[in-house]
Structures are given as structure tokens and as C-alpha cells.
Amino acid sequence: MSDVVMHVxxxxxxxxxxxxxxxxxxxxEVVLDVIHRIQATEAPDxxxxxxxxxGKCGSCSAEINGKPRLMCxxxxxxxxxxxxxxxxxxxxxxxxxxxxxxxxFNYEQARKVPAFNPPPRPEGGYRMSQADVERSQEFRQCxxxxxxxxxxxxxxxxxxxxxxxxxxRFFIRYAELEMHPLDTNxxxxxxxxxxxxxxxxxxxxCTEVCPEHIKITDNAIIPLKERVVDxxxxxxxxxxxxxxxxxxxxxxxxxxxxx
Amino acid sequence: xxxIEHHDYDVIVIGAGGAGLRAAIEAxxxxxxxxxxxxxxxxxxxxxxxxxxxxxxxxxxxxxxNWKVHFRDTMRGGKMLNHWRMAQLHAQESPDRVQELxxxxxxxDRTKDGRILQRDFGGHRYARLxxxxxxxxxxxxxxxxxxxxxxxIDVFMECKVVRLTTDDNGAVTGAVAYWRPTGEFVTFGAxxxxxxxxxxxxxxxxxxxSWEGTGDxxxxxxxxxxxxxxxxxxxxxxxGMVWPLSVRGILVxxxxxxxxxxxxxxxxxRFMFDYVADMFRAETAESEDEADRWYDDxxxxxxxxxxxxxxxVARSINTEVKAGRGSPHGGVFLDIASRRTAEDIRKRLPSMxxxxxELAGVDITREAMEVGPTCHYIxxxxxxxxxxxxxxxxxxxxxxxVAGGMHGSNRLGGNSLSDLIVFGRRAGxxxxxxxxxxxxxxxxxxxxxxxxxxxxxAPLTRESGENPYDLQHELQELMQANVGIIxxxxxxxxxxxxxxxxxxxxxxxAVGGGRAYNPGWNLATDLPSMLTVSTCxxxxxxxxxxxxxxxxxxxxxxxDPELGKVNFVQRQTAGKGFTSEIEITPEPLPVMPDExxxxxxxxxx
Numbered sequence: 076m077s078d079v080v081m082h083v084x085x086x087x088x089x090x091x092x093x094x095x096x097x098x099x100x101x102x103x104e105v106v107l108d109v110i111h112r113i114q115a116t117e118a119p120d121x122x123x124x125x126x127x128x129x130g131k132c133g134s135c136s137a138e139i140n141g142k143p144r145l146m147c148x149x150x151x152x153x154x155x156x157x158x159x160x161x162x163x164x165x166x167x168x169x170x171x172x173x174x175x176x177x178x179x180f181n182y183e184q185a186r187k188v189p190a191f192n193p194p195p196r197p198e199g200g201y202r203m204s205q206a207d208v209e210r211s212q213e214f215r216q217c218x219x220x221x222x223x224x225x226x227x228x229x230x231x232x233x234x235x236x237x238x239x240x241x242x243x244r245f246f247i248r249y250a251e252l253e254m255h256p257l258d259t260n261x262x263x264x265x266x267x268x269x270x271x272x273x274x275x276x277x278x279x280x281c282t283e284v285c286p287e288h289i290k291i292t293d294n295a296i297i298p299l300k301e302r303v304v305d306x307x308x309x310x311x312x313x314x315x316x317x318x319x320x321x322x323x324x325x326x327x328x329x330x331x332x333x334x
Numbered sequence: 335x336x337x338i339e340h341h342d343y344d345v346i347v348i349g350a351g352g353a354g355l356r357a358a359i360e361a362x363x364x365x366x367x368x369x370x371x372x373x374x375x376x377x378x379x380x381x382x383x384x385x386x387x388x389x390x391x392x393x394x395x396x397x398x399x400n401w402k403v404h405f406r407d408t409m410r411g412g413k414m415l416n417h418w419r420m421a422q423l424h425a426q427e428s429p430d431r432v433q434e435l436x437x438x439x440x441x442x443d444r445t446k447d448g449r450i451l452q453r454d455f456g457g458h459r460y461a462r463l464x465x466x467x468x469x470x471x472x473x474x475x476x477x478x479x480x481x482x483x484x485x486x487i488d489v490f491m492e493c494k495v496v497r498l499t500t501d502d503n504g505a506v507t508g509a510v511a512y513w514r515p516t517g518e519f520v521t522f523g524a525x526x527x528x529x530x531x532x533x534x535x536x537x538x539x540x541x542x543x544s545w546e547g548t549g550d551x552x553x554x555x556x557x558x559x560x561x562x563x564x565x566x567x568x569x570x571x572x573x574g575m576v577w578p579l580s581v582r583g584i585l586v587x588x589x590x591x592x593x594x595x596x597x598x599x600x601x602x603x604r605f606m607f608d609y610v611a612d613m614f615r616a617e618t619a620e621s622e623d624e625a626d627r628w629y630d631d632x633x634x635x636x637x638x639x640x641x642x643x644x645x646x647v648a649r650s651i652n653t654e655v656k657a658g659r660g661s662p663h664g665g666v667f668l669d670i671a672s673r674r675t676a677e678d679i680r681k682r683l684p685s686m687x688x689x690x691x692e693l694a695g696v697d698i699t700r701e702a703m704e705v706g707p708t709c710h711y712i713x714x715x716x717x718x719x720x721x722x723x724x725x726x727x728x729x730x731x732x733x734x735x736v737a738g739g740m741h742g743s744n745r746l747g748g749n750s751l752s753d754l755i756v757f758g759r760r761a762g763x764x765x766x767x768x769x770x771x772x773x774x775x776x777x778x779x780x781x782x783x784x785x786x787x788x789x790x791x792a793p794l795t796r797e798s799g800e801n802p803y804d805l806q807h808e809l810q811e812l813m814q815a816n817v818g819i820i821x822x823x824x825x826x827x828x829x830x831x832x833x834x835x836x837x838x839x840x841x842x843x844a845v846g847g848g849r850a851y852n853p854g855w856n857l858a859t860d861l862p863s864m865l866t867v868s869t870c871x872x873x874x875x876x877x878x879x880x881x882x883x884x885x886x887x888x889x890x891x892x893x894d895p896e897l898g899k900v901n902f903v904q905r906q907t908a909g910k911g912f913t914s915e916i917e918i919t920p921e922p923l924p925v926m927p928d929e930x931x932x933x934x935x936x937x938x939x
């Protein structure tokens with residue numbers, strides 16, 4: 076076992092500093108293993124989130140050498156050998172403690188999404204073709220690690236934009252519902268007017284950090300921008316919307332009511 | 335002590351995996367005031383780790399399938415130790431629950447004619463698992479999470495429940511918890527409490543479970559007076575990763591085998607043909623040719639032995655490794671590369687491809703995986719009424735992995751996700767019914783509250799003492815070595831003695847730092863649950879002197895028909911909390927009605 080040197084940011088909302096830890100590592104280990112070793116030996120109160128340790132739950136997001144990564148999926152041997160590894164909390168969210176940030180912004184955005192609303196279920200169940208479900212299935216791979224939100228420059232250094240910008244994670248959620256074969260809600264005006272879709276200038280930073288390799292920009296944001304524009308300016312599309320059963324409903328109206 | 339944050343609800347649900355979310359949705363749908371309380375962020379519960387699918391006899395791929403066949407498979411898989419009524423309700427209701435998920439936005443993979451596609455899994459006679467590639471658990475939790483959010487259910491995230499409160503009659507009145515981000519305490523008063531806290535696997539060294547799997551629900555239920563059953567029945571999933579060491583135990587979905595993957599030893603031999611138990615011989619293929627025909631057409635051959643129930647496969651792998659025919663890192667080979675095209679593998683098993691590529695540097699479309707058993711699931715749990723999920727404590731319900739009975743001594747793959755939605759819903763209904771019957775909002779006993787808070791804070795107040803990480807590590811080593819996949823009298827008795835020592839030391843845990851997001855303190859408050867459930871498992875492993883499903887005794891290698899008629903039931907007697915005395919007694923299984931018994935008798939003709 077050789078040693079690895081880590082600079083880990085420690086602190087809280089009032090400020091903090093880097094602490095240096097030099098601990099042994101084993102073959103094949105990931106950054107989260109080393110963080111756990113630091114907890115078990117030198118710093119039992121070092122705060123970090125984690126759950127599955129297999130890249131499936133999206134809990135252990137942090138910035139490793141300045142880049143948003145899942146700590147459980149970042150093998151030490153893929154980082155420059157012999158160099159200090161820097162681990163910091165996600166920058167776009169307020170600090171709770173050490174590597175743990177307050178990600179409630181994302182849960183608030185989730186509450187604003189008008190609910191999925193299918194037509195009544197026909198006898199024998201819904202029928203959908205594989206080709207039709209695949210578009211939305213790509214976006215439903217999202218593990219909510221929120222690294223796309225963290226890296227998005229619209230909010231990364233602009234706290235003031237958070238009140239009018241949903242961010243990439245929720246653009247793929249809106250795209251998923253928009254492309255869902257069964258959904259009947261129309262959220263296009265909402266996405267344009269209140270969720271700040273226009274503020275995204277498609278630099279693809281979100282796509283680059285996505286651990287699920289979802290093509291956020293190409294497959295969700297750009298098609299969503301096109302649909303929103305169509306809805307707004309295309310008179311035929313406008314007429315179609317008026318005639319078809321799609322009805323615009325706000326989040327409050329679309330809330331599921333108790334039976 | 336300063337004023338403690340307090341909330342009154344009709345129903346609180348502890349745990350926000352599939353069962354908890356489903357229960358909360360049901361209760362909220364009745365117009366009640368409902369809170370979900372969970373240890374992690376919403377959407378991170380262990381349900382996301384479920385890969386292969388959700389079992390439901392919809393008959394979309396094989397029209398011959400129906401609830402009776404599913405019921406039969408489930409009971410046989412559990413070696414008939416299951417509560418027949420739970421297995422019946424589960425088999426009958428899971429198709430509706432899966433359809434319901436679709437109406438809430440879930441997008442399952444499709445058949446050619448546009449219905450929900452179903453895949454093969456161990457122990458299921460027909461292709462029965464509705465799935466989304468190999469990330470079905472994520473689909474299930476996200477669908478339920480989004481439904482819960484759209485219903486405005488209050489969610490208390492990163493909030494750890496340390497104890498349930500009870501009144502003079504023994505009924506539950508609420509819970510004491512703390513916020514992990516701040517370390518501040520919060521109390522809940524509730525007419526009904528639903529436990530949906532999942533499993534116990536974190537007490538073993540090699541496990542597929544996350545840090546959350548510490549048996550909190552099992553323990554707080556027992557401390558509040560509830561009884562547990564069959565805690566010796568622990569499932570070791572046959573295929574966990576074995577290398578690198580850092581990922582040892584991480585799950586490799588049974589879907590690999592369902593989709594054509596086979597197990598080989600170091601000689602390249604498909605060894606599972608050597609391990610077909612009499613109970614399964616009639617329905618298992620005798621040759622590789624016959625097994626391979628089955629994948630395309632289940633009428634052209636019998637099932638491959640790789641798809642026997644998990645307990646059978648896990649024990650066989652263990653035997654091969656012990657006989658010196660293992661892989662370089664102490665597992666066996668799971669080969670899908672030589673059997674399916676690279677494109678097929680990436681399409682049907684995307685997260686397995688990703689997981690092996692990034693964590694082990696293995697391309698599963700070209701090489702075999704190395705796999706071995708990993709602690710995965712506890713079949714035992716809180717004893718419940720099958721129809722209502724009610725425990726023996728009035729007002730307390732339990733659903734999902736924390737509840738016992740449904741899976742007998744061994745769970746079939748795919749039956750967990752369906753268990754969550756079937757019994758989560760039933761717990762929600764029963765919890766809501768009680769709310770409507772109960773006139774007054776329960777009041778918490780403040781002396782209890784103060785006692786439980788002091789108990790939880792104790793590790794922070796000691797100047798010096800035991801390191802919680804060291805204790806957890808020793809517990810995991812002990813359970814792995816002495817109460818693992820193969821057990822014997824000497825080792826489990828020794829484990830019980832050592833557990834007593836660990837409990838004494840756990841009474842003297844000290845952690846530094848403050849209360850705000852302090853993982854050392856959080857672990858110190860998880861240790862009491864871990865020690866209680868580990869004791870229950872070891873006691874059961876000692877007293878069930880036979881081999882059945884998730885209980886394998888090398889000194890009693892056969893199933894004992896007499897023991898097959900009893901549950902081992904555990905209750906707290908003297909004392910309080912994790913140092914209390916636990917009594918274990920065999921109690922007769924509920925008797926299966928004749929019309930269900932006939933399903934098995936027809937087969938034996």
C-alpha cells in the first residue's frame with residue numbers, strides 16, 4: 076500500500092480551509108474509499124454524503140481537482156500519479172459542512188414541475204412502442220447527482236439567477252415529460268417564461284459532467300428550445316395546440332388531488 | 335434543554351424507499367396529513383440499487399403465467415417458510431401495482447406489441463420481471479418520488495429516527511429524530527407510524543447495502559415492543575463484485591444470468607449442473623444444449639441451473655471456491671461475453687457495463703466478470719398481519735424489507751420491488767384507517783423523549799471512549815466470519831458472546847466534533863440498531879438447527895420437516911434498547927388453506 080495525499084476542504088457556512096491528509100491507498104480504490112479511511116482514522120467528523128458506492132444514487136458528488144465528479148466512481152489511479160488530490164464541495168450550492176452542500180434548490184425546482192398527466196388507462200393497459208419510450212428513457216436515467224446544476228455557469232457564479240432558472244437537470248425532466256408518449260400537460264410556456272430555458276446558451280458543460288452520459292444539451296435542451304419556439308411563433312402549431320386536447324396547466328392546477 | 339421542534343401528523347412514514355413512498359402516497363390520497371422521514375436525501379434510498387426488475391404475473395411474454403404460478407414459485411423459493419397469505423396477496427396484486435406505476439409516469443421496456451416487457455429471473459417459471467434495462471429500482475423510486483412530490487407530501491430529509499414513543503397501553507404515539515445537517519432534535523406525534531426502513535446488510539463486511547442498511551426499523555420496532563420473525567434468514571446474493579477490494583460486494587444483477595450469462599469455474603466448466611437439488615430437478619435442464627434452447631423458447635427445454643433460486647446458486651459458488659476452483663480473486667466467472675453480442679449486452683445491461691468498465695477496468699462484452707456471494711437482503715423482519723401490515727404494537731405498521739414473512743427463508747429476485755408496492759400500499763391503507771378511527775392526536779410522553787435524546791447525545795458528551803468506526807468494523811468482521819453464508823453451532827454461539835462484549839463497548843462510544851453533519855456521531859447512533867439486529871440473526875442462526883434458504887448450517891445440512899413448520903419469533907424481555915434481553919421462541923406457521931395447498935399437490939401427482 077502506498078500513500079496518497081489529499082487536500083480536503085473543511086468548514087461550514089462561515090468559512091473554512093483545506094486540510095491535508097496523507098493516508099494509505101490500495102489498488103483499485105476510488106476517492107470515496109480514501110475519504111472513508113480518513114474518517115475512520117484521522118477525522119471521524121469529516122462530512123460527506125454517500126449511499127450506493129456504485130454510481131447509481133448520485134449522493135457523493137464533489138469537485139475533484141476542480142471538476143465535478145462522483146467520488147465513488149473516480150478511481151485514484153486515473154488521477155495524476157504522485158500529485159496531491161484536491162476535494163472540494165460543489166460550488167453552486169451553499170455549504171452545510173465540509174463536502175456536504177445544501178441542494179434544496181433542486182428539490183424546490185422539482186416541486187414546480189406540473190405533474191405527469193396521462194389519459195385514462197384503456198382496457199388491457201397502455202400500449203407504447205419501444206422506439207417511442209426510448210427518448211424519455213434516456214432522461215430517466217438521471218441519478219440526480221446535481222453535478223450538471225453545479226457546473227452550469229448560469230447559476231454557478233450567479234446566485235441571483237437561481238430564482239428564474241431551473242437548470243439542466245430540470246430541463247431534461249421537462250424534455251422527458253414533453254416527449255413522454257402518454258403525457259397530456261403542456262409545459263412549454265412555463266419552461267420558457269419561468270424556468271429560464273432561454274438563459275442556457277448551450278455550452279454543453281452539463282453534458283460533459285453527466286455520469287450517466289445523458290446527452291443533456293443535444294437530446295433535451297436543444298429539442299426543447301425548438302419546441303418552445305415553435306409553440307410561440309408557429310401559427311399552425313399554435314392553432315394545433317388550441318384544437319388538440321393538450322391543455323396548459325400550471326403546477327398548482329396540475330397537482331394531484333386526493334381522491 | 336431548549337424548545338424541541340415538534341410536528342403533529344396523522345401518519346408518519348419512516349423510510350423513503352419504494353415501500354415508504356408507496357405507503358405515504360396511499361395515506362395522502364385519503365386526504366390525511368402525512369410526513370415522510372428519511373435518513374438520506376429523497377430519492378437515494380436503497381431501492382435505487384435494485385437492478386433486474388419487478389416481478390408481476392402479467393403474462394405479457396408467456397400468456398400461461400398467472401398469480402397461482404407466481405405464488406407457487408415464491409413459496410418454493412422461500413422453502414415454504416413464507417406466510418402463505420402474504421405470498422398470495424403479493425402474487426395477486428403486483429400486476430395492478432406495476433400498471434399503476436405506468437399511470438404515474440414510469441417507462442418500462444416494451445414488447446413488440448407495445449406492452450410491458452418481462453425478463454427471466456431465478457426461480458420464476460416464466461419471464462415475469464417488468465424492467466428498464468438494469469436500472470429498474472431507479473425507475474421505481476423516481477416514479478414514486480415524483481408522484482409523492484406532486485401530492486405535496488411533507489418530506490423530512492436527512493432526518494434520523496432514533497426511537498419510537500409509546501403510551502401506557504403500548505400503542506405508538508410518534509418518534510424522536512434528529513436532523514443530520516444540524517444535529518438538532520425533532521419529535522413527531524402521529525396516530526399511525528409506518529416503518530419502511532429497509533434492511534440490515536451493513537453489519538456484514540461484504541455487502542451490497544449502503545451505510546443506511548443498519549436495521550433501524552427492526553430495532554426501534556423491537557424496542558417499542560414489536561416481535562420479529564425469522565431473523566436468521568439472510569440472503570447472500572450469488573453475484574457481487576469481488577475485485578478490486580474496494581468494490582467487493584457491489585451487486586451484479588441476476589439479469590446477467592436471466593439474459594443468458596453463465597457461471598464457470600477455473601476449469602471453464604458450467605458447474606451449476608452439478609448442484610441441482612432434488613426439489614428443482616424436474617424443472618431444470620440436464621445439459622448445456624437443453625439449457626441454451628430454453629432462453630429463446632421456454633417450451634423447447636428446461637431452465638438453466640444458473641437460474642435456480644439465489645440461496646442455491648450462492649452456496650454452489652461458495653463450494654466451488656472452497657474446492658480450489660475459483661477465479662484469481664476468490665470468486666467464480668460470470669460469462670456473458672461469449673454468449674451475447676456486444677451490442678445486446680450494452681443495451682440490456684448498460685449499468686453493469688458501465689460499473690465493470692469504470693470500477694474494475696473490465697469490459698464485460700469481451701471478458702468474463704469475477705463474482706462471489708455478497709450479503710444482500712434479510713427475509714426475516716417485523717412480524718406483521720398480512721392484510722394490513724400491522725405489527726403487534728398498536729398504530730405501528732411495517733412494509734418492505736423491514737417486514738418479515740413474505741419471502742420465507744429465501745427471496746426470489748424481482749419479488750422485492752413488487753413487495754414494496756403491494757405492501758407499501760396496504761400499510762398506507764391500514765395506517766389511514768386507524769387515523770379515521772382514532773379520536774385524539776396522541777401526546778408524547780416527555781420523559782421518554784428526554785431519555786431518548788440523552789441516549790442519542792451520550793457519545794458526544796463522553797470525554798473519551800470507543801471509536802464507533804472501530805466497533806462497526808469489528809462487528810462486520812464478526813458477522814462475516816461467524817454468521818455468514820455457512821454457519822455452525824460453535825461459531826454462532828461465539829458470535830453471541832462477542833456481540834455481548836461489543837454491546838458493552840458500544841455503551842462507551844465517544845465521538846469528537848459537534849452535532850452538525852457529523853458522520854462519526856451518526857454512526858454512533860446507528861450502532862445500537864446494528865447490534866440488536868445482529869443479535870437477533872445470530873440467535874436465530876443458533877436455534878434453527880437445519881439448512882433452509884438463507885440459513886445454512888454445516889452441522890445440520892438438511893432441511894428438518896419439523897422446523898419447516900415454525901417461525902422463530904423474537905421479543906425484547908427485560909431491559910431497554912440495545913442492551914435488553916431478547917427471547918426467542920418457535921411458533922407454528924399459519925396453516926395454508928386447502929385450495930392453495932392444492933396448487934402444490936397437483937404438481938406432485
